[in-house]
Amino acid sequence: MQEAWWRGAAIYQVYLRSFADGNGDGLGDLAGLRGRLDYLSKLGIDAIWLNPWYPSPMSDGGYDVADYRSIEPIFGTLAEAEKLIQEAHERDIKIIIDVVPNHSSDQSAWFQEALAAGPGSAARERFWFRPGREVDGGPPNDWQSIFGGPAWTRVPDGEWYLHLFAPEQPDFNWNSPAVREEFLDVLRFWLDRGVDGVRIDSAAVLIKDPDAEPDGLDPYTDRDGVHEIYREWRRVSDTYPGRFLIGEVWLPDQERFARYLRPDELHTAFNFDFLSCPWDPAALRRVIDDTLATHTPIGAPPTWVLSNHDVTRPVTRYGRPDTSFDHGDRKHGMTSDRDLGVRRARAAALLAMALPGGVYVYQGEELGLPEVEDIPDALLQDPIWARSGHTDRGRDGCRVPLPWAGDAPPYGYGGEPWLPQPADWGPLTVEAQEPDPSSMLNLYRTALRIRRDKLGDGTLTWLPLGEDVLAFTRDSGLTCVVNLGRQPVRLPEHQQICLASGAVDGGLLPSDTAVWLL
Ligand code: GLC
DSSP states (O other): OOOOGGGGOEEEEEOGGGTOOSSSSSSOOHHHHHHTHHHHHHHTOSEEEEOOOSOOOOTTTTOSOSOTTSOOTTTOOHHHHHHHHHHHHHTTOEEEEEEOOSBOOTTSHHHHHHHHHOTTOHHHHTBOEEOOOTTTSOOSSOOBOTTSSBSEEEOTTSOEEEOSSOTTSOBBOTTOHHHHHHHHHHHHHHHHTTOOEEEETTTTOOOOOTTSOOOSSOSSSSOTTHHHHHHHHHHHHTTSTTOEEEEOOOOSOHHHHHGGGSTTSOSEEOOHHHHHOOSOHHHHHHHHHHHHHHHGGGTOOOEEESOOTTSOOHHHHTTSSSOOOOTTOOOTTOOOOHHHHHHHHHHHHHHHHHSSSEEEEETTGGGTOOOOOOOOGGGOOOHHHHHTTSSOOTTGGGOOOOOOSSSSTTTTSSSSOSSOOOTTOGGGSHHHHTTOTTSHHHHHHHHHHHHHHHOSSSOEEEOOOOTTEEEEEETTSOEEEEEOSSSOEEOOSOSOEEEESSOOBTTEEOTTEEEEEO
């Protein structure tokens, strides 16, 4: 039997409103993406994951969904989405969509209905409405929103509703059969339209009970009941051969994480331990070993992720004195050595792409874009900025529209970008990088091409080359060596250097450099 395509896939994340703007309104759209499919085809990826594309007031960049069966008009139409799926398939590119089951938009028909129907109504049962606490009518409990501030907002009739994220994102009550039915139907709606995979947003926090007495467990993260939901989803997706489910599961405990990947649940989940890990050989080795130890026994392929629309861009992160990532402290404004960051990001890319399993590339990572840290306060859009009382600048810095060509904004992106692009991005455009064999873009292109037939799913064998070095051989015989130490190291015996992230001289691999050998 042919191996499932997604097990070793290279998946490119398109943050639609910043990818390419086809109609000149400054916001990326489906027309822009359809116009750039050849770019993605040439990059050598297997699939595109699109962040939510549904009608949305954009209080959280589209993660506040008003209608799960339609397309946001600023992005285009359902007919265009169907065309995109078709045109991608013609190029052998699969399409993965993002489904947001934890919460909707406060503008969704269901939430508006719940507001109008009032306390005790069936419409309110689909969300978490509660009276205020007896003593003073305040919020029903002390839960805090993940974006900062209380997780409850009061409505005019005196009831409060729960939102683990922004107030514009009311949480669904997954004890409600109507909610469960609705999402099974949404899944079928998109699978029927030919999407190949579904990314599940905030997948571990669906089950909660605000009335329960504290039982020592986290009141909403990773409650046991969540697994039954994914078993139901899996039963639906299994009726569509070749499709897969990927969970956004942030959990520190690898054994709990692995429970989401049991054979009758999700097919894969994002590996955030790898993304959060500092640029340190022992720490990375531990994360890789733990990841393999978690996934191998259950037969699920690991995923390797260096960035996404929620985290600091790698070239900035890896140039800082502290190279780890943590949602609680984004280290905004910490000094970053750009050259060092770029060198390490190049090496990290070859590491991630050589490891067994699937790999994710977030748009702009292949161009080596840095985090934009000087967006004027007044232009910041991420709800984290306001919700944190203007202490956390949030995630806009990794969401700045892509530079395609030319030497000044908007760099061929389209209209005036919804977040300002830096004035010095001329050398980072696709146009500027294309002819340069040593550019980040060409490193990614070559790596993805080699990866197609020599890497992906499978196993690895570690090579003992010293404690500062990560070195392993893959099933195809390709060896990856990454030097994370300060001193150059001698390469193991080889016939050919297939690819190097930096200059390799006289058989010595410099600091912060990776090679692929045969
Ligand atoms: C996920 C998304 C993030 C969003 C949050 C709430 O973590 O990746 O962008 O803000 O869910 O939907």
